Amino acid sequence: MQPxxxxxxxxxxxxxLKSKEVVRRFGDARVTYGVFMRRPVTFAPRLAVDWLNAVAQARGTSFDIKLNFKEGSWVGAGDPMLYITGSFFHLVDLETIFLQKIGAACVAAYNAYTVCSDLPKVAFLAMDARHCAGQEMMELMAYGASVGSEKAKKKVGAIGFVGNATDATAHFFGQSQGLGTMPHALIGYAGSTVRAAEMLHEAFPEEPMTVLVDYYGQEITDALEVCRRFPDLAAAGRLGVRLDTHGGRHVEGLDMAQSYAVLDRNCPQAIRGYRTEQELRYLIGTGVSAAAIWYMREQLDKAGFRKVKIVASSGFSPAKCRMMAASEAPVDVIGTGSYLPEKWSETYATADIIAYDGKPMVKLGREFLTQRWEEMQRTADIVQVEPEKA
Structure with a gap:
């Protein structure tokens, strides 16, 4: 994040770069950039602001950065998010990079807030690292998720994101290291789900354990076997089973008709309230559906393992999380990377110069960027970004 x-x-x-050379030859000017996005977002400017300030310091100059919103605020489409004032010579070659650091983080924050507020009693784990295009995107997504999570905690009392999958970005969630237990590969290596759990517990005896149970397509069978193998962990609430069933089949023991029956027993209003085929799929379809989660809870409770937690993953987008909320799915933790922007074109932040040496001047069609700036000049309405928590 700091090239x-x-x-x-x-x-x-x-x-x-060509503009920078022109300005070097013909003289500098003091300019003001207005930055906006074309869709509603949750404001997450800190990484961009920190980078701009670091570059300014290294170049022996300074930038006056005025934020129109506090970190975590809702920002409407077209609303100017921030103004950056300084030397045209020192700012003109930074636009590409500072825009990269704003848009994606703001959309990730918006989506993270949505899932956390829809499911306030569920803990979320950011498992997006494998879906990111390198370390810089990983940092943008982790920061965005942390901003959206904190907003949901404040507004609706949500549990929010409790951690993420990598050590490098764990600090955004108040953790010293990433969280996680086992991949599917460990089960293949061990030869059985129970044996993989035994190996993991022997290697990390002091940690709570979450075990994947879909490797062999025997989610219920393997979950119960693991619980019986570790009754003390199960009774202490230190054991979880993770559903990660792919979309090509139903969870063991279910088909479409049985999935309807499961929801009808536990949350009949959900199945009567869906509006689209995709929403119906989230409820009773293949993969990790609401019915699958309810069915796992039924089977665990029936066997006496009421304190065993259910962790769900696989495609938990904001839309899917809404249906989990509608069905009151008894999930304890959701591992998601689906708060990442679904359409990358929605992450494009845009900047335009709106003033040269204090004189308003902007290209035709972007006059809306100058209105807030002119008000700020009259009222000195400056909101500073909150510093990152240690």
Missing amino acids: ELNAIPQLTDKYF
């Missing part, structure tokens, strides 16, 4: 100064020219759009 060295000598790398900036290689990462910047060429026309900005």
Whole structure:
């Protein structure tokens, strides 16, 4: 997230570099950029602001960065999010990079807030690292998830995101390291789900354990076998089973008709309230459906393992989480990477210069960016970004 100064020219759009050379030859100006997005977002500017300030310090200059919203605030489409004022010479070659650091984080924060507020009693684990295009995106997504999570905690009392999968970005969630237990590969290596659990527990005896149970397509059978193998962990609430069934089949013991029956027993209003085929799929379809989670809870409770937690993963987008809420699915933890922007084009932040040496001037069609700025000039309405918590 902090490219060295000598790398900036290689990462910047060429026309900005040409503009920088023109300004060097013909004289600098003090300019103000207005930054906005074309869709509603949750404001997550810190990584961009920190980077801009670091570059300014390294270049021996300073930028006046005025935020129109507090971190975590809702921002409407087209609303100017922040204004950046400073030397045109020192700002013009930074636009490519600072826009990269704003848009995706704001959309991730919006989606993370949505899932956390829809399911306030569920803990979330950020498992997006494998779906990110490198370390920089990983950091943007973790930061965005943490902003959305904190907003949900404040507004609806949500549990929110309790951690993520990698050590590098764990600090965004107040953790010293990433969280996680076993991948499917460990079960294949061990030869059985129970044996994989035994190996994991022997290697990490002091940690709570969550065991994947879909490897062999025997979610219920393997979950109960693991519970019987570790009755003390189960009774202490230190054992969880993770459903990660792929979308090509139903969880063991279910088909569509039986899935209807499960929901009818536990939450009949959900099955009567769906509106689209996709919503119906989330409720009673293949993979990790609401019916699958309810069925696992029924079987665990029937066998006396009421304190064993259910962890669910696989495609838990905001839309899927809404249906989990509608069905009151008894899930304790959701592992998700699906708060990542679904349409990357929605993450594009845009910047336009709106003033040169204090004189308002913006391209035709972007006059809306100057209105807030002119008000701020009159009222000195400056909101500073909250510092990152240690």
